[in-house]
Amino acid sequence: MKPGIEEIEFHGIPALRLIGPQGSSAVISRLGAQVLSWITPDGRERLYLSPQAVFDGSVAIRGGVPVCFPQFSDRGELPKHGLVRTREWQVSARRSGDDYALVTLETSDDEATRALWPHAFRLELTLMIEADRIDLELCVVNTGAREFEFTAALHTYLRAIQVEDVALEGLHGHDYRDAANGDKVVRETGTELLVEAETDRVYRQVRRPQLLRAGNLSLGIQQQGFPDVVVWNPWVEKCAALADMPADGWRHMLCVEAAAADTVQQLAAGDEWYGRQTLVAV
Numbered sequence: 242m243k244p245g246i247e248e249i250e251f252h253g254i255p256a257l258r259l260i261g262p263q264g265s266s267a268v269i270s271r272l273g274a275q276v277l278s279w280i281t282p283d284g285r286e287r288l289y290l291s292p293q294a295v296f297d298g299s300v301a302i303r304g305g306v307p308v309c310f311p312q313f314s315d316r317g318e319l320p321k322h323g324l325v326r327t328r329e330w331q332v333s334a335r336r337s338g339d340d341y342a343l344v345t346l347e348t349s350d351d352e353a354t355r356a357l358w359p360h361a362f363r364l365e366l367t368l369m370i371e372a373d374r375i376d377l378e379l380c381v382v383n384t385g386a387r388e389f390e391f392t393a394a395l396h397t398y399l400r401a402i403q404v405e406d407v408a409l410e411g412l413h414g415h416d417y418r419d420a421a422n423g424d425k426v427v428r429e430t431g432t433e434l435l436v437e438a439e440t441d442r443v444y445r446q447v448r449r450p451q452l453l454r455a456g457n458l459s460l461g462i463q464q465q466g467f468p469d470v471v472v473w474n475p476w477v478e479k480c481a482a483l484a485d486m487p488a489d490g491w492r493h494m495l496c497v498e499a500a501a502a503d504t505v506q507q508l509a510a511g512d513e514w515y516g517r518q519t520l521v522a523v
């Protein structure tokens with residue numbers, strides 16, 4: 242099948258399916274511009290989407306790649322992870338060629354966002370699929386007359402058969418803020434990160450790619466523009482407290498997020514900022 246783009250309903254909401262080369266595909270919803278599925282040519286789903294996720298816009302969809310902006314997590318006065326996860330985005334570009342398909346969705350400030358955050362902005366989220374990879378790019382445009390500050394993330398939920406069998410390489414030597422341990426700042430001394438308990442870390446100023454080794458679901462992960470990498474798994478107890486996760490959900494996911502979480506970004510009036518995350522099946 243030639244690469245292309247189809248309008249579909251996914252769990253009852255409008256979405257786009259990108260057909261990539263060699264049987265690959267991805268789904269992105271207009272709600273939150275959230276990538277909800279990525280299937281590689283081997284037929285495997287690479288993203289985690291909770292079977293109890295809610296799709297009515299009352300809360301963010303649990304899984305895939307939520308877009309966090311203009312605030313990461315609860316590090317500020319705004320709702321957790323910002324304002325755009327439950328917004329309807331518009332499709333502003335779509336194209337495909339022999340070896341790729343690409344869509345861009347966008348959203349901008351309105352009365353509801355300005356009531357909470359008094360700034361004018363436009364966000365564009367571009368998803369491109371090729372045979373063995375997806376690229377996600379978040380573009381932030383300051384359309385107002387004053388500089389603003391923001392934090393942001395592509396909050397990627399990677400699927401794991403069993404998270405206890407996963408090892409994440411590439412973070413050695415970086416400092417991280419350990420949100421699961423009183424926000425202590427710790428230097429990573431291990432060559433691989435194993436998930437053996439609740440994990441909620443912001444690795445700072447990461448310039449190397451990571452390798453997620455997980456049996457035959459291994460992935461290369463790379464980012465540009467985003468300075469930090471967040472690694473999150475709620476483990477048993479915190480997962481049990483999440484209404485939209487099944488009891489064993491923690492076992493089948495690991496969030497490896499491209500983020501500007503601890504490094505606040507400043508954007509002058511009229512300027513644009515770009516952050517990207519690339520996932521490659523290896």
Ligand SMILES: O=P(O)(O)OC[C@H]1O[C@@H](O)[C@H](O)[C@@H](O)[C@@H]1O
Nearest residue numbers: 301314321322396420441471473
């Ligand atoms: O439940 P939410 O709002 O999707 O957030 C999930 C998690 O997102 C992670 O990025 C944060 O580091 C965690 O602290 C947080 O719990």
